[in-house]
Amino acid sequence: MSALVERLLSPPVNPGGRHQPARPSWDCQVCAGPWPCPAGRTELHGTFAGDKVGLSMHMGVVLHLAVHEISPDVDGQLFGRFVTWTR
Numbered sequence: 528m529s530a531l532v533e534r535l536l537s538p539p540v541n542p543g544g545r546h547q548p549a550r551p552s553w554d555c556q557v558c559a560g561p562w563p564c565p566a567g568r569t570e571l572h573g574t575f576a577g578d579k580v581g582l583s584m585h586m587g588v589v590l591h592l593a594v595h596e597i598s599p600d601v602d603g604q605l606f607g608r609f610v611t612w613t614r
């Protein structure tokens with residue numbers, strides 16, 4: 528399990544004010560919008576430093592976690608929210 532996934536699974540400790548999800552709502556801990564919010568996406572792009580395949584794979588794992596906590600997935604919108612933007 529990657530460090531990022533482990534961080535997502537851990538209790539919400541966010542001393543740096545990073546745009547991370549609050550679970551099980553998956554809303555951003557900072558701006559309260561649906562995560563990944565625009566700032567959260569920017570942070571993720573920075574974390575993966577141009578590795579779009581790695582970012583897409585990570586977000587696929589995150590989607591797998593989120594789909595069990597966010598229901599129902601109306602019209603498959605969660606795929607777009609969590610994965611499509613990584614392209």
Ligand SMILES: [Zn+2]
Nearest residue numbers: 546555558564
């Ligand atoms: Zn945010």
